[in-house]
Amino acid sequence: MDQHDLGDAATRHTPVLLQRCLDLLAPALAADGSVMVDSTLGMGGHTEGVLRAFPHVRVVGIDRDPQALALAGRRLAPFGDRFTGVHAVYDEIGEVLDGLGIDHVQGVLMDLGVSSLQLDERERGFSYAHDAPLDMRMDASRGQTAADVVNGYDERDLARVLRVYGEERFAARIARSVVRAREKAPLTRTGELVDLVRASIPAATRKTGGHPAKRTFQALRIEVNGELEVLERALPASVEALAVGGRIVVEAYHSLEDRLVKRTLAAGATSSAPPDLPVEPETHAPYLRLVTRGAEEADEAELARNPRAQSVRLRAAERIRPTPDHLRGPQPGRRAA
Known part of the structure; x- marks a missing residue:
């Protein structure tokens, strides 16, 4: 990626539901010295919005993608030491904050899913619309690639991945086609996989529901x-990073993510006492308060500005007390309180 590419993050990325996120975070970020963690920094759109809206707030931005960190770092350079970028996966929030000497924060923002940068960089292999290497790693410097999965998993495991993570009705047929094709030669390009998926799905079904390879990708x-x-570890770790009065705002883009978010926030906002107790012990009282009613979606104005908001589901909660000891799991890497 050349220097020109690094300089135009603002024109390449429109943050989803930015004003709603700012409104939800505002009560938690009111005091001088407030710190927010942008757990999925991406190209820095949400962080720039926070830094402009709250001149007294510092933001720690976490991203596993070195390209995204470079792009966002350049965009946010005018804010000086009010922004700190960290190369990490966001379930490492505890370790990141410990490394910066920060005990608790007033806000956590998660904008989940694939970023504009990853979709737009054709050679990353995230998009079914362009032929590219089968990669799909958010951190291209480590880990297995999509080619490793499609060429290395057995038929049953491949079908499970497609069925569970893609909610793909024709997972078994697609897996069978992939295994048959790779016996002749390994699959290395997204275009090859798109053609296989399209051929595996009945013609009548291909006419509805968007691109036939969307769920597989x-x-x-x-x-x-x-x-x-990562999300399953990151959600409780992020709640534990919040000071009392702090808020967590999460934007999810498919039902599997949203289900995890809903479950974690609802658990914190529900008494853990047995239902037949006449008086609720203080140690079982909720430690979160939900500040959205269910999952909020983008309105027509937002969709007109930003088509990528189509599937967003936003939830938010506020910490109202420390997590009771019996509900707080181990926090790997964190200092003891």
């Missing part, structure tokens, strides 16, 4: 990057 991306496992 989603499933492979989730598998390659361990997205759901």
Whole structure:
């Protein structure tokens, strides 16, 4: 990626539901010295919005993608030491904050899913619309690629990935076609995979529901990057990073992500006492308060500005007390309180 590419993050990326995120975070970021973690920095759109809206706030931006960090770092350079970028996966939020000497933060923002940068960089292999190497790694410097998955998994495991992570009805047929094709030669290009998927799905079904390879590509991306496992660790770790009065805002883009977010926030906002107790012990009282009613979606104005907001589901919660000891799991890498 050349220097010109690094300089135009603002024109390449429109942050999803930015104003709504700012409104939800505002009560938590009101005090001087407030710190927010942007767990999925991407090209820095949400962080730039926060730094402009709250001149007294510092943001720590986490991203596993070195390209995204470079791009966002250039965009956010005018804010000086109010922004700190860290190369890490966002389930490492505890270790990141410890490394910066920060005990707790007032805000955490997660904008999940694939970033504009990854979709737009054709050679990364995230898009089914362009022929490219079968890669799909958010951090291209490490880990298995999509080619490793499609050429290395047995038929049953491949079908499971497509069915569970892509919610693909024809997972078994696609897996069978992939295994048959790779016996002749390994699959190395996204175009090859798109053709295989299209041929595996009945013609009548291909006429509706968008691009026939969309669900397969989603499933492979989730598998390659361990997205759901990371999110499952990151959500409780992020809640533990919040000070009392702090808020977490999460934007999810498919039902599997949103289900994990809903479950974590709802658990924190629900009493853990047995239902038949006459009086709720203080140690079982909720430690979160939901500040959105269900999952919020983009309105027509937002969709007109930003088509990538089509599938967003936004949820937010506020920490109202520390997590009771019996509900707080181990926090790998964090200092003892």
